[in-house]
Amino acid sequence: MLTRLDACLSEPLRQGSPVELSRGRLLVGILGMLLLFNLLALFFYVGRSPDPLRTGVVQFTCLVIFLATLWRLRRASSIRVPAWILSFLVTAAISVESWKAGTQAVAVNTMAMLVPMLTVYLLGVRWGLFFTLLAAANMGLVHPYLFPPPGGLALNLFSALFVLCGWLVSWMFLASRDEADAALEQALRTLRESEEQLVSLVDSTDDPVCSLDTVGRILTLNQAGAELCRQLFGGEPLPGTSLFDALSPGQRALWKERAQRTLAGERVRVQQGLTLEGRPRVMDINLNPILGADRRPVGMTLFGRDITALKEAEARLGETHRNLLDVSRHAGMAEVANGILHNVGNTLNSVNVSAGLLAQRLRNLRVSGLTRASEMLREHAQDLGAFFSRDPRGQQLPQYLELLSRHLSEEKEGLLAETQMLDQNVEHIKAVVAMQQAHARVTGMVEQVSVPQLLDDALRLHAASFERVGIQVRTDYAARLPLVMVDRYKLLQIVINLLSNARHALLNSHRPDKHLSLRVERSPGDRLRIQVADNGVGILPENLPRIFTQGFTTKEDGHGFGLHISALSAEELGGTLLCMSAGPGQGATFTIELPVNGGEPRN
Known part of the structure; x- marks a missing residue:
């Protein structure tokens, strides 16, 4: 119901103070009821009235005024004028109806209590007193003078007094509400000051900080985040716009998938390679959900940190x-x-x-x-x-x-x-x-190895060649990955060989959006899964069963030993090396699975 009432208000009124918003809703509700009564009168009363023409003109005029007042609310920045029009119409209608009927029963009708209740709430104490005095004067003085009651003035005077008491009660209610509004305003002011202090604290940090709603629109962005956006995208995004719109389609889909995981309650941490001012940088980015009162995500925060020096x-x-x-x-x-x-x-x-x-x-x-x-x-x-x-x-x-x-x-x-x-x-x-x-x-020099760090070392060896041919590298490392007991040099050699093959596949694809992704995550059975995926030339289905066979190669200058030796090395580490491809032009994904605590090597 409130949503439908708000739809009849202008944007400034909807964004105004809670008091003004409630007044606007009341005004829309009263106008809606009056329109309903007016339509009922046009359809069922005008034809039966003693003077149908005059009654129809009056009802049609009121209908036009009510519709014009609603139309005004859709464009007004204040409810003052519509509220004044409504108060005048109600007061005038009650008075005119009492003159038209000419009886004491109509003059002292309880409908007159609407005048102080409505006008005090909509227009305030002074204008409410003005319209209340008009209604009370009509009830206690004007109507008895025009139509002397047979039983005397007592009932008219008591009714006028009760209307004035209604204004007094409305005034007391408004005063108490104003007190509450003042307390609320003080609380809001304190909240705004706390918010400003928090914003100042966030702006004082050198790390990018951003808060987003559930669809990725920017709510807040500190100065470091704005500067990072200017360096990456050439401009600062405006509040309310999506942070992901400036990304390439592939990156946009990837970050939206990470945002969905965050809104599902997962804390996502990724290390993103960037090029800022011509220099390669590494950003540690954390996505955390913002929980509402019911412990359900209502948004997310994005914290970034430049860890290039640390790396x-x-x-x-x-x-x-x-x-x-x-x-x-x-x-x-x-x-x-x-x-x-x-x-x-x-x-x-x-x-x-x-x-x-x-x-x-x-x-x-x-x-x-x-x-x-x-x-x-x-x-x-x-x-x-x-x-x-x-x-x-x-x-x-x-x-x-x-x-x-x-x-x-x-x-x-x-x-x-x-x-x-x-x-x-x-x-x-x-x-x-x-x-x-x-x-x-x-033995083979087995040691505890951080797989993300080893992958970063392998990427660093290929960084220059990747950048030279325009290959975008993405890394997606799951949070809290365990160390792996493994022969570092064997695993590094496998990864380097896979990266080299991916580079050749991307060079031969002639695609404008060459990208390579490395992903590390836990897999069932206390194992670790490493994936090297590219969108290069892909692999024919008939070649997949032979991809790790000794001597098999599709390169003109290849010898067919690299993948074969890599598969054997993976087996020696107690793991497996697998390959998947949807076909030519669809890229390929190589998956290494290793035991976390070190498996029994195979001869």
């Missing part, structure tokens, strides 16, 4: 930390290599001794005597019986062969023992090497 300091600190890790790793590798060389060297000494003994004992084997014995047997193959019975050499040959076989058996046992010792030493060397290989596969 550079973090990069330098991270580089120093990685250098220390490299030095530590090389020192550990040297120590491990020294231990391996020491163990293998000692074992090689034993191997050399065993090999020397084997060579010496093999040289000392009495194989030549066995050869001579076989030659003698071959020479006397025709008369072996005579050779063994009469020839002295034949008679000694069996005893010689017995001694020779005993000697060869002893040498065999010795050689087998020495060979077993040599085999044990070789197995020891193999065990030392295998143990080192196993340690090299498992």
Whole structure:
């Protein structure tokens, strides 16, 4: 109902003080009721009246005046003139009706109480007294003079007194309401002062601060935010306009999606890369919901902070930390290599001794005597019986062969023992090497890594090439991401390879709005999902199953190793590397999923 009443008021009246707004609503309501009664009189009373023509003219004239007064309210900045017209019409109508009827009952009708109640509220105490005195004078003096009542003036005078009492009561009510209005005005003034202090405090900060309504229109914007908008968009947005209108279509859709997540109750934090005054900057932007009395979002706040210096300091600190890790790793590798060389060297000494003994004992084997014995047997193959019975050499040959076989058996046992010792030493060397290989596969310098920071490092390596060819980079990192136990260098190499492939896909697409996005979020199963998406040339559906196959490539100068090695590295980190594409010209999205606490690496 209030909405329909407000629709009949002008914008200044709707935006005015609460008191003026309530007066305007009352005025519209009374005019509406009078119009209704006027229409009923035109349709049902004029034809039955003693003088239809005069009654119809009067009713039509009133109808025109009421409609004109409503029309005036749609364009007036104050209700003063319409209220005065209405008060005059009501007072005149009551008086004229009493003269027309000419009876005391009509003259003292309770309708006269409308005059003080209506006029005091709409016009104030003085004008209310003026119209009340007119109604009371008509009731107590004019009407009895024109139409002397048969029962005397008492009833007329008492009725006039009651009308004046009605004005007095209305005055008291108005005075008490004015007191309340003064208290309300003081409260509003205090609220405005507090608001001005808050605005001054917000303006004093160097960080951009902005408040938005539920559809993204600007409510407040501090000086730092206005300056940032001037640098980005070439002008300061006006209050009431949408903050997202100046963005490109892709950025506008992205920020509207983030705004919807914020209005759903989520606190959204993103790091946005910008170019201000020709220099790359990094802004940390927080979107927080503004909750109403029923704990439902009624808007949102946007806080920005330039963290370029912090990012550079973090990069330098991270580089120093990685250098220390490299030095530590090389020192550990040297120590491990020294231990391996020491163990293998000692074992090689034993191997050399065993090999020397084997060579010496093999040289000392009495194989030549066995050869001579076989030659003698071959020479006397025709008369072996005579050779063994009469020839002295034949008679000694069996005893010689017995001694020779005993000697060869002893040498065999010795050689087998020495060979077993040599085999044990070789197995020891193999065990030392295998143990080192196993340690090299498992450890791989696993450390706690902040994935957003690692992605920023990878982007920094490609920043110049991206900017040179006009590729817009977007990052969307979920809030409160955990650290991941992973081999930093393997993961960095995977991301760098994916960024390089995305750059080639965007260069070959010839699109004017080249953009690349990196997204990090938690996924089910205590895992972390990293997505690298572009709007480049896309991938044919028949090529998707072979994209990670060794040697497969669609580049003219490609070798087909990068994605294959990246997929293998992801498996070694305990994760997976997947690819999705809607087809040619639709871009591609590569997804890396890693265990948060570090998975069991795969060989």
